[in-house]
Amino acid sequence: MKLFEHEAKTILAGYAIPVPKGALATSPGQAKKLASQLRPPFAVKAQVLIAGRGKAGGIQFAHTLDEAENATKKILNMEIRGLKVHKVLIEEKVQVRKELYFGITTDRSRRCYVALASASGGVDVEEIAYTTPRKMIKTLIDPTIGFRGYHAREMASKIGYSGKLMLKLAAIYEKLFKFAMENDVELVEMNPIVETSDGTFVAADARIIIDDSALYRHPQYSQRLISDQKTELTLQEIKARKAGLAYVELEGNIGIMGNGAGLVMATLDAVQLYNGSPANFLDVGGGASESQIDAALAILLADDKSSAILINILGGITRCDEVARGILATRNKVGFTKPIVIRLVGTNEDEGRRILAEAGIHVLDSMEEAAKKAVELSRG
Numbered sequence: 298m299k300l301f302e303h304e305a306k307t308i309l310a311g312y313a314i315p316v317p318k319g320a321l322a323t324s325p326g327q328a329k330k331l332a333s334q335l336r337p338p339f340a341v342k343a344q345v346l347i348a349g350r351g352k353a354g355g356i357q358f359a360h361t362l363d364e365a366e367n368a369t370k371k372i373l374n375m376e377i378r379g380l381k382v383h384k385v386l387i388e389e390k391v392q393v394r395k396e397l398y399f400g401i402t403t404d405r406s407r408r409c410y411v412a413l414a415s416a417s418g419g420v421d422v423e424e425i426a427y428t429t430p431r432k433m434i435k436t437l438i439d440p441t442i443g444f445r446g447y448h449a450r451e452m453a454s455k456i457g458y459s460g461k462l463m464l465k466l467a468a469i470y471e472k473l474f475k476f477a478m479e480n481d482v483e484l485v486e487m488n489p490i491v492e493t494s495d496g497t498f499v500a501a502d503a504r505i506i507i508d509d510s511a512l513y514r515h516p517q518y519s520q521r522l523i524s525d526q527k528t529e530l531t532l533q534e535i536k537a538r539k540a541g542l543a544y545v546e547l548e549g550n551i552g553i554m555g556n557g558a559g560l561v562m563a564t565l566d567a568v569q570l571y572n573g574s575p576a577n578f579l580d581v582g583g584g585a586s587e588s589q590i591d592a593a594l595a596i597l598l599a600d601d602k603s604s605a606i607l608i609n610i611l612g613g614i615t616r617c618d619e620v621a622r623g624i625l626a627t628r629n630k631v632g633f634t635k636p637i638v639i640r641l642v643g644t645n646e647d648e649g650r651r652i653l654a655e656a657g658i659h660v661l662d663s664m665e666e667a668a669k670k671a672v673e674l675s676r677g
Contacts, residue, residue: 298507298518299346303386305503312472315499319388328369328387329362338390341368343382351420353377391501392494398422400486401477410438416456418489444474466498481511533596540592549574551675552597552606556581556615564609567664573672576603584614590623598634605636607671609664612643621652636674640667
């Protein structure tokens with residue numbers, strides 16, 4: 298789950314990490330009013346859940362209230378890499394002496410967190426890390442030890458700081474690590490964290506991604522994810538979250554439903570084997586109830602880009618009769634607006650097949666046969 302910049306900065310401020318003074322605006326007039334409470338010059342920044350907004354013109358600077366209003370009007374009319382801008386963060390522009398980088402993420406190959414620091418931050422930090430990797434200082438974080446003060450001081454020293462400035466910067470590094478551990482982050486970065494002209498450090502920009510699998514521990518994030526219609530999720534993904542389903546939207550035209558992540562992945566592979574293109578990944582999980590099957594099928598039927606649906610159930614703790622009743626519940630409420638192919642085997646298979654057969658719905662035995670049929674139907 299990605300957080301907007303304004304959300305990230307509010308959270309970091311709660312960990313005593315310095316951030317610029319600012320406020321969120323959704324209209325040019327509101328931006329002008331809020332800017333009157335800040336000290337010029339101003340930075341007006343598009344709030345979108347995607348990187349690269351600076352190069353796309355999503356960050357502009359203003360010296361007067363009128364300029365701030367005009368910049369907001371321009372940004373709110375923008376679309377950045379396919380995302381419409383609905384709000385801006387207007388804040389006091391930081392007086393920059395030097396732009397730095399610091400972040401914490403996971404190193405999957407080493408199975409641990411890693412801290413990254415560089416004396417060169419800003420919009421080109423990815424290119425710097427790729428072309429001159431020696432400029433990116435890395436510290437693998439032993440989970441039994443954590444990220445201690447001496448680690449932080451060593452990293453600050455390696456990017457060129459000493460004395461009081463080194464201690465100030467290292468203290469911010471430690472606070473960011475504390476936040477990362479308490480909030481189950483996949484990534485948190487300050488890019489740039491700025492050394493100001495008066496000898497302080499400020500997180501001029503912040504990016505946070507929370508591990509979706511840990512959201513049950515952080516209801517303040519998960520609730521926003523399904524209630525805010527302007528998140529990175531599509532409407533279908535929001536509906537799936539509310540129903541407790543694992544759903545990821547893809548680019549194809551065959552809707553996929555299965556029970557168990559491995560089975561769904563195998564179904565995607567089978568569809569692609571027959572030159573089809575999956576429209577989604579939808580896992581109803583083990584032991585799915587009639588209501589969950591009903592909700593899942595309704596989501597697939599509502600997806601305009603899919604032209605056929607493939608339901609692949611291998612019943613273990615999932616009962617085939619429950620699946621059949623869920624399918625019929627959807628048909629009775631909204632109808633089948635596109636062809637549906639069903640493969641149903643496992644627990645209570647005979648009963649599930651009987652329920653569907655009495656309703657005139659044919660069921661297949663083989664996943665390969667079902668995938669092939671779904672691909673054929675998706676083509677016309």
